Amino acid sequence: MTSEPGISRQGGAGTVELPGAAAIDRGRLLLLAVAAGITLAPLNSTMIAVALPEIQGAFGISITASSWLVTLYLVAMAAGQPVGGRLGDLYGRRRVYLAGLIGFGLASLGCALAPGLEWLIAFRMLQGRAGALSLPNGTAMIREAIPEDRRGAAFGTIGMAAGIAAGLGPPLGGILVHSFGWGAIFWANVPVIAMALMLGWRSLPRPRRASPARAGFDMPGTALLTIALTLVILIPTALKVGGAMFAIGAGLLGLATGWGFVRWELKASAPVIDLRLFAPRHFAAACAAVALGNLVMYTTLLALPLFLEGVLRRGVQVSGYTLVVLSALSALFGPIGGRWSDRAGRWLPAVAGGAAILLGAIVVALGVGWERIPVIVGGLAIMGVGLGTSGAAIQTAAMESVPLARAGSAAGIFSTSRYLGSIVGSTILAASFARRAGESDGGRYLVLFTGLAVVAIGAIIANALVADRQIRPVEVTSAT
Numbered sequence: 001m002t003s004e005p006g007i008s009r010q011g012g013a014g015t016v017e018l019p020g021a022a023a024i025d026r027g028r029l030l031l032l033a034v035a036a037g038i039t040l041a042p043l044n045s046t047m048i049a050v051a052l053p054e055i056q057g058a059f060g061i062s063i064t065a066s067s068w069l070v071t072l073y074l075v076a077m078a079a080g081q082p083v084g085g086r087l088g089d090l091y092g093r094r095r096v097y098l099a100g101l102i103g104f105g106l107a108s109l110g111c112a113l114a115p116g117l118e119w120l121i122a123f124r125m126l127q128g129r130a131g132a133l134s135l136p137n138g139t140a141m142i143r144e145a146i147p148e149d150r151r152g153a154a155f156g157t158i159g160m161a162a163g164i165a166a167g168l169g170p171p172l173g174g175i176l177v178h179s180f181g182w183g184a185i186f187w188a189n190v191p192v193i194a195m196a197l198m199l200g201w202r203s204l205p206r207p208r209r210a211s212p213a214r215a216g217f218d219m220p221g222t223a224l225l226t227i228a229l230t231l232v233i234l235i236p237t238a239l240k241v242g243g244a245m246f247a248i249g250a251g252l253l254g255l256a257t258g259w260g261f262v263r264w265e266l267k268a269s270a271p272v273i274d275l276r277l278f279a280p281r282h283f284a285a286a287c288a289a290v291a292l293g294n295l296v297m298y299t300t301l302l303a304l305p306l307f308l309e310g311v312l313r314r315g316v317q318v319s320g321y322t323l324v325v326l327s328a329l330s331a332l333f334g335p336i337g338g339r340w341s342d343r344a345g346r347w348l349p350a351v352a353g354g355a356a357i358l359l360g361a362i363v364v365a366l367g368v369g370w371e372r373i374p375v376i377v378g379g380l381a382i383m384g385v386g387l388g389t390s391g392a393a394i395q396t397a398a399m400e401s402v403p404l405a406r407a408g409s410a411a412g413i414f415s416t417s418r419y420l421g422s423i424v425g426s427t428i429l430a431a432s433f434a435r436r437a438g439e440s441d442g443g444r445y446l447v448l449f450t451g452l453a454v455v456a457i458g459a460i461i462a463n464a465l466v467a468d469r470q471i472r473p474v475e476v477t478s479a480t
Contacts, residue, residue: 027154029203030145034138035158036196037101039165040189041077041131045070046169047176047185054182059117064241066117069124071237076128077135078419079229083222085136085412086272090217093137093144093408094204098197100133105193112186136411143399143407145205149342151400152349156338156392163331167324218272224261225272228254229416236426244431277402277410285465286398287417289350289390292459294421295428296361296452297387301326302429303448304364304376311442312371325377326384333388341393346467350397353390354460356382361456365449371442390463397466 052066088096107130110123139158146154176184231254239247265271278284305319340349360383367375395414402410432448 027146027150029199030141030205031154031157033196033199033203034097034142035161036192036199037097037134038138038158039161040101040104040192040196041135042162042166043169043172043192044127044131044185044189045073046166047173047188048073050170050173051177051182051185054177055120058182059120061117067237068121071234072121073124073128074419074423075230075233076125077132078233078416078423079226080129080132081136081415081419082225082273082409082412084133085140085408085410087133087217088137088140088408089406093141094200094206096408097134097137097141097204098200100130100135100137101193101196101200103130103133105190106130108186108189108193112183132412135415136408139395139399139411139415140407141204143411144404148400152338152341152346152392152396153335154338155395155399156335156341156388159334159338159388159391159395160331163327163334167327167331218265218268218270221261221264221268221272224257224264228257228261229420230254231257232420233423236423239427239431247427247431273409273413274406277406277413280401281465282401282467283398283410283414285462286394286401287414289354289394289459289462289466290398290414291417291421291424292455292462293354293357293387293390293394294418295425296357296456296459297326297330297383297425298422299425299429299448299452300361300364300380300383302426303445304380307368307442307445308373311445312373314373318373322373322377322380326380326387329381329384330387330391333385334391337389338392338396340389341396345469346393346397346400347464347469349393350390350463350466351460353386353388353393354456354463356386356389358386358453358456358460360384360386361449361453365446365453368442368449369446394463394466401467 048069052063052069055061055069056063056066084096084100104127107123107126111120111127114120114123139155142151142154142158172188173185176188180187231250235247235251235254238250262275265273265275278287301323304323308314308319308322337349337353360379360381363379363382364376365379367373367377367379398414399407399410428451429448432444
């Protein structure tokens with residue numbers, strides 16, 4: 001029978017829908033629990049930036065050495081998410097999500113108490129690995145428990161929370177470091193994790209039946225995937241440390257390992273990534289869309305401060321105020337785009353958002369060519385609206401295009417695609433300015449931002465393929 005929209009509980013026999021106000025309250029608790037856990041990753045990615053000078057002084061290390069605290073955290077987070085999602089599919093998403101929160105808390109305590117750089121790097125990598133357990137399984141539980149007619153809004157809310165956390169990281173980190181020292185940025189995770197654990201214990205969906213017999217875990221595939229992604233992620237660092245040939249070598253080795261991973265997965269009985277997930281065009285297109293959109297956004301966020309400060313000779317504050325327009329509007333329009341996708345289907349907001357990203361990229365390129373900050377700000381505003389409008393629709397379409405039993409794996413792959421877009425963007429930027437880093441020629445920036453507008457064309461094409469044009473009917477769940 002058809003029931004009121006609410007929060008569903010996935011069990012062995014089917015889906016049980018909780019009616020009325022109780023369902024809405026539990027749905028809100030679920031969103032709060034997942035949001036609290038998911039915000040840890042962006043918060044700890046940006047909060048540490050302001051603490052690096054203090055850490056350098058405390059341990060007597062160079063800027064290059066301290067940068068490994070950022071790079072290896074990113075490596076662990078990006079490479080671990082497909083594995084974390086697969087573990088959730090096998091052993092229970094609630095269980096793996098909560099284990100990830102506990103692991104993140106313990107790793108944060110280890111970071112705060114680390115006696116030396118080696119220990120701090122090790123605990124930062126453990127933070128990333130623990131976060132890689134929580135992120136995909138939080139996403140998968142939203143797919144599992146939130147009805148289709150509210151799912152887009154839920155993903156939009158989660159996206160807004162992550163964006164706000166990333167934006168709050170630097171100012172919050174600055175206050176904590178100034179008041180209590182660099183270790184405080186890690187102690188600050190403890191109350192957030194405690195809240196997420198309490199909310200999660202109460203609201204996260206529990207399986208009604210014992211899990212069926214599980215297939216073995218694909219350890220060789222996991223190792224090959226981790227090595228391949230790590231090599232690709234380290235390309236920008238390799239370019240800085242060893243030059244172009246070193247970076248090319250890392251990239252080629254990563255591609256070779258990735259080819260070996262694909263060959264292995266095609267014959268594995270229980271692959272860590274089921275490559276059949278990419279057979280339906282919707283999921284493959286969604287991964288391409290999020291990668292290309294993040295490439296445009298992340299490269300813009302990295303390159304514009306260099307242009308504003310190096311070419312236009314404006315201060316750091318101008319750069320900060322300029323870039324906050326993109327981040328703020330992207331976060332603001334996340335829930336709006338999500339609710340729109342619930343009413344109109346996933347296709348329309350995905351395409352409309354992609355068109356706004358393309359238009360914004362063109363306007364930013366024009367502003368760079370004309371050297372006009374108001375034009376650049378206008379382009380960033382349009383781009384931010386586009387990213388927010390399309391983000392929830394793309395993510396929801398990706399999660400709805402795969403079987404529920406593989407939702408964790410799919411969420412991990414989707415999230416890693418987002419990270420890879422950022423990595424490719426930073427690699428392009430590093431390669432563009434590697435040889436003439438001191439030159440302040442605006443022409444190079446015009447070429448770069450024109451190239452990003454071309455990439456945005458690819459993004460809107462991918463956005464148009466994430467879902468069918470017609471509105472799909474809302475899923476009907478039966479109470480048992």
